[in-house]
Amino acid sequence: xxxxxxxxxxxxxxxxxxxxxxxxxxxxxxxxxxxxxxxxxxxxxxxxxxxxxxxxxxxxxxxxxxxxxxxxxxxxxxxxxxxxxxxxxxxxxxxxxxxxxxxxxxxxxxxxxxxxxxxxxxxx
Numbered sequence: 001x002x003x004x005x006x007x008x009x010x011x012x013x014x015x016x017x018x019x020x021x022x023x024x025x026x027x028x029x030x031x032x033x034x035x036x037x038x039x040x041x042x043x044x045x046x047x048x049x050x051x052x053x054x055x056x057x058x059x060x061x062x063x064x065x066x067x068x069x070x071x072x073x074x075x076x077x078x079x080x081x082x083x084x085x086x087x088x089x090x091x092x093x094x095x096x097x098x099x100x101x102x103x104x105x106x107x108x109x110x111x112x113x114x115x116x117x118x119x120x121x122x123x124x
Contacts, residue, residue, distance in 0.1 A: 002026040002113040004096045009118030012086055018120060020081040022096030030054075030074035033104035035111060036081050038092035038120075045095065049081060050109035053099075059106035064090075086122045093117040 008020040020036070035050030049070040050059045058070055069082040079096060100112025 002098065004098060004113060004115030006094065006096045006115045006118040009094060009120045011121045011123065014086060014088055014122055014124045016086055016122075017082070017084045018086065020083065020094055020096075020118060020120075022079045022115060024077045024079070024096075024098060029077045029098065031102045033099040033106060033109050034072060034079040035059075035097050035099075035106075035109050036070065036079075037095045037097055037111060037114075038090075039095070039117075040092045047109070048094070050106040051079065052106045053103050057106045059109060083120070086120075088122045088124050091120060091122050093119050 003025045005023045012018055031053055033050055033053050036048040037045045038048050039045040048061050048064055049068055051070045051072050055072050067085045072079045095117045096115040097111035098113045
C-alpha cells in the first residue's frame with residue numbers, strides 16, 4: 001500500500017523560504033516519477049513541480065519557476081520541495097504525489113497517488 005506523508009509546511013512571511021518533504025513507503029519509489037500539487041479553497045488542484053524517476057529531469061509550473069526546486073533521494077524514498085521567495089499567492093495545501101506507472105518523466109507527469117497534504121501560509 002502506497003503511503004505518502006508530507007511535512008515542513010507552516011506560516012512564513014512573504015520573501016521567506018520553506019522546505020517541504022515527503023516520506024514515501026509501499027513500493028520501490030526509485031522507479032517512479034514524483035511530484036507536488038497544491039490547492040486553495042474553491043479552486044482545483046494545480047501542478048507545481050515533478051521530477052523523473054531517476055531525477056535527471058524536472059518540470060515546474062510557470063508560477064514557481066526560478067523560486068521552487070524539486071529534488072529526490074531514492075535511497076531514503078523522499079522527495080523535497082525547496083520554496084524560496086514565497087508570495088502570498090503561494091498559500092495553499094501542498095500535496096506530495098507519485099506516478100502510477102513506472103519510469104515516467106517529469107514533463108508528462110501524472111499523479112497516481114496522493115498524500116494528505118500540508119498547509120503553507122504566506123503572509124505579507
